[in-house]
Amino acid sequence: MNVAIQKMVGAAMLALLALAAAGCDENILDPMADRQPKALRYKESDFYADGLWMRAPPEGTVPRERITLNRPLTSGREPDGPIQPNTEALPHYVSTVPIPMSRKLLDLGRKRFDITCATCHGPLGDGNSIVATQMALRPPPSLMKANYVQKPAGYVYEVITKGFGMMASYAAELTVEERWAVVAYLRALQLSQTTAVGALPPDIRQQLEALPADVESPAAAKHEQQPQHEEEKR
Secondary structure (H helix, E strand, O other): OHHHHHHHHHHHHHHHHHHHHHHHOOOOOOOHHHHOOOOOOOOEOOOOOOOEOOOOOOOOOOOOOOOOOOHHHHHOEOOOOOEOOOOOEOOOEOOOOOOOOOHHHHHHHHHHHHHHHHHHHOOOOOOOOHHHHOOOOOOOOOOOOHHHHOOOHHHHHHHHHHOEOOEOOOOOOOOHHHHHHHHHHHHHHHHHHHOOHHHOOHHHHHHHHOOOOOOOOHHHHHHHHHHHHHHHHO
């Protein structure tokens, strides 16, 4: 009797163990998902001659989403110029943004500029930001200076793409279109901050002159606050 009970208890325990094991197997309905042959990255391979499972893409292939065969768009350059004394070709940057200008593009550029660029260069691109005050070694420059205003659009695009000095590359954060959108918005920002009132169209000038006397531009407010900042530094 005792032997029979022990056998029944043992059978029940085996059944419970089998059910528990089945409950832990997410792929019990498809066991092949667990047992199928597969290759893991960085593991040795007996199949390939070089002994590696991870394969390099075939030569000449590129991701399908990558833009190709349009150098001005993807690099900001035309074919390079003659070789210089330093053995490097003279760069030939595109002078204008090579995609159609639209309000949608400028809105995109403002959004990406405020998120990515204004952190260091400031919302007005004048180098006035909280982050810049902590970068005593080499603070971000004002993009409103004449030498930056005169830079061709392709040069600005290349700096965003590759980085420059202490500025890192933003190619991973910004798509090709977003980079050009930032360039377009920066051009609009430079135009708004460096154009004299007398050079504005008459209708725009009238709108500005119609503003109340106590309304001032962000640039003017910044200049008034600058002495205070200098006093705080002292």
